[in-house]
Amino acid sequence: MEVSYTGKSIFKGIAIGRIAIFGKKEEPVKREKIEDAAAETARYDAARDRAVDDLGKLHDDAVKKVGEENAEIFNVHAMLLQDDDFNDSVHNMIESQKVNAEYATAVTGENFSKMFAEMDDEYFKARSADMKDVAERVVKILQGKTETMNYDQPVIIAADDLMPSETVQLDKDKVLAFVTRFGSANSHTAILARTMNIPALINIPVDPSWDGQMAIVDGHTGKFYLDPEASTLAEEQKKLDADLEQRRLLQELKGKPNVTLDGKEINLFANIGGPKDLASVLQNDAGGVGLFRSEFLYIGRDELPSEDEQFRAYKQVAETLAGRKVVIRTLDIGADKKADYLHLDAEANPALGFRAIRICLTRPEIFKAQLRALFRASAFGNIAIMYPMITSLEEVHRIKEIVEEVKKELDDAGVPYNKDLEQGIMIETPAAALISDQLAPEVDFFSIGTNDLTQYTLAMDRQNDKLDDFYQAHHPALLREIKMTIENGHRGGAWVGICGELGADTSLTQTFIQMGVDELSVSPSMVLPVREAIRRSHAQ
Numbered sequence: 001m002e003v004s005y006t007g008k009s010i011f012k013g014i015a016i017g018r019i020a021i022f023g024k025k026e027e028p029v030k031r032e033k034i035e036d037a038a039a040e041t042a043r044y045d046a047a048r049d050r051a052v053d054d055l056g057k058l059h060d061d062a063v064k065k066v067g068e069e070n071a072e073i074f075n076v077h078a079m080l081l082q083d084d085d086f087n088d089s090v091h092n093m094i095e096s097q098k099v100n101a102e103y104a105t106a107v108t109g110e111n112f113s114k115m116f117a118e119m120d121d122e123y124f125k126a127r128s129a130d131m132k133d134v135a136e137r138v139v140k141i142l143q144g145k146t147e148t149m150n151y152d153q154p155v156i157i158a159a160d161d162l163m164p165s166e167t168v169q170l171d172k173d174k175v176l177a178f179v180t181r182f183g184s185a186n187s188h189t190a191i192l193a194r195t196m197n198i199p200a201l202i203n204i205p206v207d208p209s210w211d212g213q214m215a216i217v218d219g220h221t222g223k224f225y226l227d228p229e230a231s232t233l234a235e236e237q238k239k240l241d242a243d244l245e246q247r248r249l250l251q252e253l254k255g256k257p258n259v260t261l262d263g264k265e266i267n268l269f270a271n272i273g274g275p276k277d278l279a280s281v282l283q284n285d286a287g288g289v290g291l292f293r294s295e296f297l298y299i300g301r302d303e304l305p306s307e308d309e310q311f312r313a314y315k316q317v318a319e320t321l322a323g324r325k326v327v328i329r330t331l332d333i334g335a336d337k338k339a340d341y342l343h344l345d346a347e348a349n350p351a352l353g354f355r356a357i358r359i360c361l362t363r364p365e366i367f368k369a370q371l372r373a374l375f376r377a378s379a380f381g382n383i384a385i386m387y388p389m390i391t392s393l394e395e396v397h398r399i400k401e402i403v404e405e406v407k408k409e410l411d412d413a414g415v416p417y418n419k420d421l422e423q424g425i426m427i428e429t430p431a432a433a434l435i436s437d438q439l440a441p442e443v444d445f446f447s448i449g450t451n452d453l454t455q456y457t458l459a460m461d462r463q464n465d466k467l468d469d470f471y472q473a474h475h476p477a478l479l480r481e482i483k484m485t486i487e488n489g490h491r492g493g494a495w496v497g498i499c500g501e502l503g504a505d506t507s508l509t510q511t512f513i514q515m516g517v518d519e520l521s522v523s524p525s526m527v528l529p530v531r532e533a534i535r536r537s538h539a540q
C-alpha cells in the first residue's frame with residue numbers, strides 16, 4: 001500500500017525505481033592491548049599513507065565526474081589526515097596507552113571532530129563531519145575493509161546519512177536519487193548531489209525494511225512515495241518526462257545568445273570562487289565571470305596569500321577566459337568568512353561589523369597587495385575590479401586614492417597593466433542603493449548583491465534558518481531598491497548587473513530585464529536555465 005513522506009528537497013528532479021538501503025554497519029571499534037607500540041605506530045602510518053593515496057585517486061576521479069570545485073573535498077580530507085596535531089595525537093595514544101591503531105585512530109577522530117564542532121569558525125565547524133569521515137577511512141583500511149557501492153540496476157539509495165566521500169563514489173549511471181534521514185541542505189553532500197544532477201531528499205525516516213521496494217522521489221515537492229499506486233506512478237512519470245525534455249532543451253541553448261523575444265541582449269555571466277571553478281563556467285557556456293569571490297583565496301589557510309600567488313590565480317582566470325570579462329571582487333572577509341591569521345576580534349554583530357572594504361581601508365597593506373596583483377594580471381585578459389560592502393561616497397574616494405597610489409607604483413616600476421580597467425562597486429547595503437545616484441558617476445558599473453541587500457533591507461540575518469518563514473525574497477522594498485539602483489546607475493553612466501542569488505530566480509528574469517538590468521551573474525549550473533528565461537522574456 002502506498003505510503004508517502006514529506007522531506008526537504010536538496011535537489012530537484014524525479015526518480016522512480018527500487019530502493020537500495022545503504023547501511024553502514026557501524027560496529028564499534030574494539031580497544032585492544034598491544035605489546036609493540038613501534039610496530040603499531042608503523043601500521044597506523046602505513047594505513048594513513050594508503051588513505052592519503054586513495055584520496056588522491058578519488059580526487060582525480062571526482063574532478064572528471066563533478067568538477068574541480070566539488071572534488072576539492074578530497075584534498076581537504078588528505079590535508080586533515082596529514083595534520084601534525086592529529087598524527088601526534090594518534091601516535092601518542094598508541095605509545096602511552098598501548099592500544100591498537102584502529103582504536104587510537106577512531107578515538108582521535110572523534111576528539112578532533114568534537115573540537116571542530118565546538119569552534120566558532122564556520123569553516124572548522126563544517127570540517128567536523130569530514131574529520132570523522134577521514135578517520136573512518138583509515139580505520140577501515142586498518143581493518144582490511146573497503147566499501148564500494150555496486151548495483152546492477154539503477155536504484156534509489158536510502159541511508160541514514162551519506163558522507164561526502166560516499167556520495168561522490170556513487171556511480172551516476174547506477175543511482176537515480178538518494179534519500180536520507182539526516183543531513184543539511186548546505187552540506188557538502190547536498191552540494192555534490194546538485195552538481196551531479198541527482199534528485200535528493202533529506203529528513204525522510206529511512207527504514208532498512210524498505211530495501212528492494214519500489215519508490216518515487218519527487219525533488220520538486222519534497223515527497224517520497226513508498227510502494228506507489230498506479231495513479232501516482234502515472235502522474236510522476238509525466239513530471240519525469242517533462243524534466244527530461246526540459247534538460248534536453250537546456251543543452252540545446254548552448255551557444256545561443258541571451259536575447260529577449262523583442263531583441264534585447266543581456267550579459268549572462270557566472271559566479272566563481274577561484275580558478276578551480278573555471279571548468280564549470282566553460283561547460284555551462286557563461287559569457288564571462290560576473291563575480292569572482294576572491295576571499296576564497298584567503299580562507300582555509302594559515303597566512304595571507306602573497307601578491308604573486310594572487311597574481312597567478314587572477315592571471316590564470318583571465319587567460320583561460322580568453323578575453324571574456326572577469327569581474328574580480330576584492331577581499332570580502334569578515335562576518336561568516338573568517339581567516340584566523342587576520343586576528344579579527346569576535347563581534348556581537350559580525351554581519352554589521354568589521355568586514356570587507358572596512359578591513360581593506362583600515363589595513364591598506366593587505367588591500368594594496370591585492371590591487372597590485374589585480375592590476376598586474378589585467379595585462380593578461382579582460383579583468384574588472386569590484387569593491388564590496390560600500391556604504392558611502394567617502395569610501396569610494398578613499399579607494400580611488402589607494403588605487404592611484406598602486407598605479408603610480410606600477411608605472412614607476414614599468415609594470416604593464418590595463419589602463420582602461422573597469423572598476424565598480426557592489427550595491428549590497430540599503431545606504432548604497434539610496435545614494436546610487438551619487439555613486440554612479442564615480443564608477444564604471446554597479447553589481448547588486450541581493451544576498452546582503454536583502455539581509456540588510458529586511459534586517460534578517462541571512463544565516464539564521466529560524467527566519468525562513470519571515471524572509472521574503474521578493475519583498476517590494478528590495479525590488480524597489482533594485483529598480484532604483486539600475487535607473488540611477490544608467491543615469492550616471494554605469495552599467496548595472498545583479499550577482500546575488502536572486503539573479504538566478506527565473507520568476508524574476510523578465511522583471512529585471514524590464515527594469516533595465518545589463519548583466520546577470522549566477523552560479524554556473526543556473527546559466528542555461530536563466531538563458532532560457534531570458535529568451536522567453538519581453539524587454540518592453
Ligand code: PEP
Binds near residue numbers: 428450452501
Ligand atoms: C551578495 O551579497 O549578494 C553577494 C553576491 O555577495 P556574497 O554572497 O558573497 O556576500
Ligand code: MG
Binds near residue numbers: 388451452
Ligand atoms: Mg555580499
